[in-house]
Amino acid sequence: MVKKTVKSMVDDAMSVITTYSVEEAQELHGRDDVQFIDIRDVRELEREGIVPGAFHAPRGMLEFWVDPESEYHKPLFGENKQFVLFCAMGWRSALATKTLRDMGLEKVAHIDGGFTAWKEKGGPVADKPKKG
Secondary structure (H helix, E strand, C coil), rough: CCCHHHHHHHHHHHCEEEEEEEEHHHHCCCCCCEEEEEEEHHHHHHHCECCCCCCCCCCCCCHHHHHHCCCCCHHHHCCEEEEEEECCCCCHHHHHHHHHHHHCCCCEECCHHHHHHHCCCCCEEEEECCCC
């Protein structure tokens, strides 16, 4: 039997993390000291598009890429930047932001409403580049 619902976990995360409105995120987009992190599945990127300049870190690999002791560590996560996570609606990114805070990453936040809200409010969107 489930002891916690996804909604209760998201609510718990939202009470302790930094959440940017789309407008606040748009102000940060493109700054050298800020890195947007797209945690959506690659199929979502192909279907919906991407935020230009965002680094794709699939939710399933995020903790491994952030941890400097992991063999999968990505040096980007060791840089002195503000990391702004987003998913499609803001639920996965809320949970991921809390997890990264729990891991000790201090300058991490997420976007309220995720990519869907970003797109609806006129944030820049591009097609996912084709490989090959």
